[in-house]
Amino acid sequence: MTAFHSHLPVLQVIVPMLTAPLVILLNQKRLPWIVATAASLCAFAIAVTLAMSVMAGQTIQYSLGAWPAPWGIELAVDAFSALMLLVVTGASSVALLAGAQSLDKDIEHHRQPLxxxxxxxxxxxxxxxxxTADAFxxxxxxxxxxxxxxxxxxxGPDKRALPAVFKYLVMGTIGATFYLIGVGLIYMMTGTLNLADMAFRIEDVADQTPILLAAGFITIGLALKAAIFPLHIWLPNAYTYAPNMVTVFLAACATKVAIYVLLRFDFFVFQPNLVGHDFQFTFFLLPLSLLAILVGSSVAIFEPKLKRLMAWSSVAQIGYITLGASLLSVSGTTASVLHIFNHSLAKGALFLVMACLGMRIAQLRIDNIAGIAQKMPWTMAAFVLAGLSLIGVPGTAGFISKWYLITASFESGAMGIALVVIILISSLMAVVYIWRIVESAYFRQPEEDLVITEAPIPLLLMTWVVVLMNVYFGFAPGVPIELATGAAELLHGQTP
Amino acid sequence: MELFLDIASWILMSLGGVFVFIGGLGALRMPDLYTRMHAAGITDSIAPILIIPGLMLQAGLTLASVKLLAILVFLLLTGPTASNALASAALLAGNRSEQVKSTAVPESEE
Amino acid sequence: MTVIFGFFLLTLLLITAVAIVQSQNLFVSVMLSGMFSLLLAVNFFLLDAADVALTEAAVGAGISTVLLLSALAITAKHEKAPSSSRVGALIIVIIATLVLIYATLGNPQFADPNAPVHQHVAPWYLDKTAEAIDIPNVVTAVLGSFRGYDTLGEVFVVFTAGIGVLFLLGTQPGPFAQSNPFKLTDPKGLRHYLIPRVVGRMLIPFILLFGLYVQFHGEYGPGGGFQAGALIAAAIILFALLEGENSALKVIPRSVLIGLIAGGALLYGVVGLFGIFLGSNFLDYSVLSSNPVKGQQMGLLIIEAGVGITVTGVLLSIFHAFAARGKF
Amino acid sequence: MELLGLYYYWVFAILLMIGLYAVIVKLNLIKKLIGLSLFQAAVFLLYITMGKLEGGTAPIVTDANANGLFSNPLPQVLILTAIVVGISTMALGLGIVIRIKEEYGTIEEDEIQEIDK
Known part of the structure; x- marks a missing residue:
């Protein structure tokens, strides 16, 4: 490992971070976009390097300011974080590469550097x-x-973005503050902020009530951030009214990062140490996940606005992720982590298609895209493939994680059959809402003559890159599966 | 000497406390904005003049005394200014006292 | 004595909080929340947190009151009367409070030297500061060096808020500026109000001086970049209120403000990067000088300057953005 | 002293819930933000309370008190950061509220929903 190599965990964060002040100083026409895209691609390259090191069996640690761990802040990259880093930096790079025209349309030129x-x-x-490996x-x-x-x-171009973002701000701040209270209570009982040190010291705490309280606060706070049902109410509007490219970026990774923190805390810090912590999964997370899947899918079926439909489908998909985790087994968690990855691919592709449509149509409603497949054949073909991945048809990435989820459900005993039935029902619901769009685009006659053309080339190209990745990871899912298994074993405290 | 200083400082501080109390009472019980401000002005002006020298007697000839003196000067400058700004703002906003209805109100200070 | 004082202040805090929520007049709510912050600051001081008290006073009672008032000037003065009763929410909140109180009964005893908080990492900071950094204020040492990465993050939170407000509001007067009866800043300032103007002008240099004192004395006493930034911004906001916003913009134009925002954040980051270039880890200041202790002190000085610059820039930009929305 | 310690935690709990109540119940957006800041202030109090040490002083070590007791500096550092985060959120929130007022002409939540229908 070279000297430069060892700094990668911190460079992962500070490369985009320190580029931001530079970007606001640039006001030539294309320069902010070029610099931002370059920084994002650089971050993606770092993430790939880190993932390769992790797969080669290294655990990467870094002490900031050269202060040793429980006193200074420590960074640590393992299989779970490496996989998530790939998702986050990849989503950002794809959205930026694809989005120059789309963002030009939504954001006035003088506001672009900001x-x-x-x-x-x-x-x-x-x-x-x-x-990071530090709770604060x-x-x-x-x-x-x-x-x-x-x-x-x-x-976002619509004025309704403003109330939506205000609601997100209020709920997000409540979530973060809840998390802060939880961390404070744990700090009060253990005297440390380092996650590993925390997990180690919680065992010795005599009175567990404050820790239980902390677990409650942290779980609720992060559930708010992750839009876990029924705390999802900020999500549909925020996703709907955001600029199209922002939806691609955030839908692919923002809530998933909150789920990452939630899983890390629940499995890494609380699960081995708290008596009765299993109940939280069996009696709260499991039923809520099922409700999320069913409610999210049913609302999506009746939703006329396309982006909102996709957002409700995200609520359901977050349900799948938490369902896998709530099975409390290595295979369940593997399915959960894998679904984070695959759902990002599928939903990223779908929102990219929305962005393509958004370039040509003002109002993205199901009725407005009637017959559009004749005019934008490539876009709609991408939609069909990505939709198949979302449903979980064999040969796509979506199938792999659904398959893992179903296998994990069967392992969990008698209740498993019921779970499998629900997963199948909700997949059928996904067929319905994807079909409604396909039907409108392919088989309905346009109301008047549409004078529109195919989406801009860079956008379409990136859409197809992501769609083909959906197919590729459907046939060759080796890398994500390896990282996801590694992550699950790590979370369950088994050294791989 | 020590005892004398102590007694003096306690007298000053207690007197200051009494004025703070009177000011607070006035701010609650007076009939309209201007008279209330008049009462509140007591806590701004006479109370610090009494309390801070009392504290300075406790501190003796130290850096703390110098800081206290600076605080006193600051309070004496800003308190009346704030009252003035508040009163003229109230006047401009059309808040007239019951008692001074007949008094001519300046058009505007512009 | 401390016990009585503590009970008294905490009860006042609760009463103020209830009054803030109860009042229908938003101006009253804002002024009360300024008082709330001051009371909270006094409470922090009683709990030996001098730095936090200073920050809470500067931020809560100063900056956030100014921001809220400028927002009120553009939006609304009164809250609408509630349409329906909210007994349900009240009951839930009361139950949650009782649960919380029950759960805190398991907390370690207040101020107990054997509590885990005082055992594990805290003593190390107290010892190590004297040895490795050699400055009196341990809070500054932890903030700037041991947990300097958090503080870098904090600077970028402020930075994000600054560019966010600029992104949302820009520098144009908004559509409501015309009909707005409450002018935040008269274009001509308070030129015709003799007393506030004279006294205000007299105070500005002293506030600036105090800001610089807080900035550079942070290693010896309570204070640091953030508090100093808030104070310096307050002085310039005062100038803007007295002399008109345009005069303030003549002194520090918008382009300079953007430069301040970006420059302070970059300064912090670059000091961190020097750690990497000089062969150690990110944010390790020891390598900045041949003597590690001197290096740490130098690093702290520079990053505190970076924090101060960014905070000043952001707060002023936010103020100008709000003020421009209500102009004319 | 022990009672005072309990009272600190009670005040934390009550303040937290007063803030939450304001955020949930109040329809005025600025009032919601004020409630949010009360909510955060409660957390500041929790952290600072746990850092207090019996007989301690502020953690500023000079020659005069080199062997004395000091309160825990770490929670204070964390809260310094949290206060800054709080004011940043407030500033951004107010920016959004101003834009909402300009677009909708009101900052009452129910009226905004009425317009959006």
Whole structure:
């Protein structure tokens, strides 16, 4: 390992972070976009390098300021964070590469430097949460990423973005503050902020009541951030009214990072140490996940607005992720982590298609896209493939994680059959809502003559790259499966 | 000498406390804005003049005394200014006292 | 004595909080929340947190009151009367409070030297500061060096808020500026109000001086970049209120403000990067000088300056953005 | 002293819930933000309370008190950061509220929902 190599965990965060102040100083036409894209690609390259090191069996640790761990802040990259880093930096890079025209349409030129700076800060905030091993540091970076995403969403062309983002701001702040209370209570009982040190010292705490309280606060706070049913109410509007490219970026990774922190705390810190912590999973998370899946899918079926439909489908998909985790087995958690990855691919592709449509149509409603497949054949073909991945048809990435989820459900005994039935029913519901769009686009006659053309080439190209990745990871899912298994074993305290 | 200083400082501080209390009572019980401000002005002006020298007697000839003196000067400058600004703002906003209805109100200070 | 004082202040805090929520007049709410912050600051001081008290006073009673008032000037003065009763929410909140109180009964005893908080990492900071950094204020040492990465994050939170407000509001007067009866800043300032103007002008240099004192004395006493930034921004906001916003913009134009925002944040980051270039880890200041202790002190000085610069820039930009929305 | 310690935690709990109540119940957006800041202030109090040490002083070590007791500096550092985060959120929130007022002409939540229908 070279000297430069050892600095990668911190560079992952500070490359986009320190580029942000540079970006606001640039006001030539294309320069902010070029610099931001370059920084994002650089972060992606770092993430790939880190993932390769992790797969080669290294655990990467880094002490900031050269102060040793429980006193200074430590960064640590393992299989779970490496996988998430790939998702986050990949989503940001794809959205930026694809989005120059789309963002030009949504954001006035003089506001663009500020917008791209906020984008980079959102990226570095999310990356910062993923690499750090310090509970309070997570809070700081969570706030950077949240504040930056409020800014990004508020750039939406519709005025309804503003109330939506205000609601997100209020609920996000409550979530972060709950998390802060939880961390404070744990600190009070253990005297440390380092996650590993915390897990080690919680065992010795005599009175567990404050720790239980802390677990409650942290779980609720992060559930708010992750939009876990029934705390999802900020999500549909925020995703719907954000600029299209921002939706691609945030839908692919923002809530998932909150789920990452939640899983890390629940499995890594609480599960081995708290008596009765299993109940939280069996009696709260499991039923809520099922409700999320069913409610999210049913609302999506009747939703006329396309982006809102996709957002409700995200609520359901978050349900799948938490369902896998609530099975409390290595295979369940593997399915959960894998679904984080695959759902990002599928939903990223779908929102990219929405962005393609958004370039040509003002109002994205099901009725407005009648017959559009004749005019935008490539876009709609991409939609069909991505939709198949979302449903979980064999040969796509979505199938792999659904398969793992079903296998894990069967392992969990008699209740498993019921779970499998629900998973199948909700997949059928996904067929219905994807079909409604396909039917409108392919088989309905346009109301008047549409004078529109195919989406701009860079956008379409990136859409197809992501769609083909869906197919590729459907046939060759080796890398994500290896990282996801590694992550699950890590979370369950088994050394791989 | 020590005892004398102590007694003097306690007398000053207690007197200051009494004025703070009177000011607070006035701010609650007076009929309209201007008379209330008049009462509140007591806590701004006479109370610090009494309390801070009392504290300075306790501190003796130290850096703390110098800081206290600076605070006193600051309070004596800003308190009346704030009252003035508040009163003229109230006047401009059309808040007239019951008692001074007949008094001519300046058009504007512009 | 401390016990009585503590009970008294905490009860006042609660009463103020209830009054803030109860009042329908938003101006009253804002002024009360300024008082709330001052009371909270006094409470922090009683709990030996001098730095936090200073910050809470500067931020809560100073900056956030100014921001809220400028927002009120553009939006609304009164809250609408509530349409329906909210007994349900009240009951839930009361139950949650009782649960919380029950759960805190398991907390370690207040101020107990054997509590885990005082055992594990805290003593190390107290010892190590004297040895490795050699400055009196341990809070500054932890803030700037041991947990300097958090503080870097904090600077970027402020930075994000600054660019966020600039992104949302820009520098144009808003549509409500015309009909707005409450002018935040008269274009001509308070030129015709003799007493506030004279006294205000007299105070500005002293506030600036105090800001610089807080900035550079942070290693010896309570204070540091953030508090100093808030104070310096307050002085310039005062100038803007007295002389008109345009005069303030002549002194520090918008382009300079953007430069301050970006420059302070970059300064902090670059000091961190020097750690990497000089062969150690990010944010390790020891390598900045041949003597590690001197290096740490130098690093702290520079990063505190970076924090101060960014905070000043951001707070002023936010103020100008709000003020421009209500102009004319 | 022990009672005072309990009272600190009670005040934390009550303040937290007063803030939460304001955020949930109040329809005025600025009032919601004020409630949010009360909510955060409660957390500041929790952290600072736990850092207090019997007989301690502020953690500023000079020659005069080198062997004395000091309160825990770490919670204070964390809260310094949290206060800054709080004011940043408030500033951004107010920016959004101003834009909402300009677009909708009101900052009452129910009226905004009425317009959006």
């Amino acid at each position: 917008f791209y700076a906020a984008w980079l800060l959102a990226l570095s905030g999310l990356a910062g949460i993923l690499v 540091n997570i809070f700081v970076f969570m706030e950077i990423s949240s504040l930056a995403s409020y800014v990004l969403i508020s750039g």
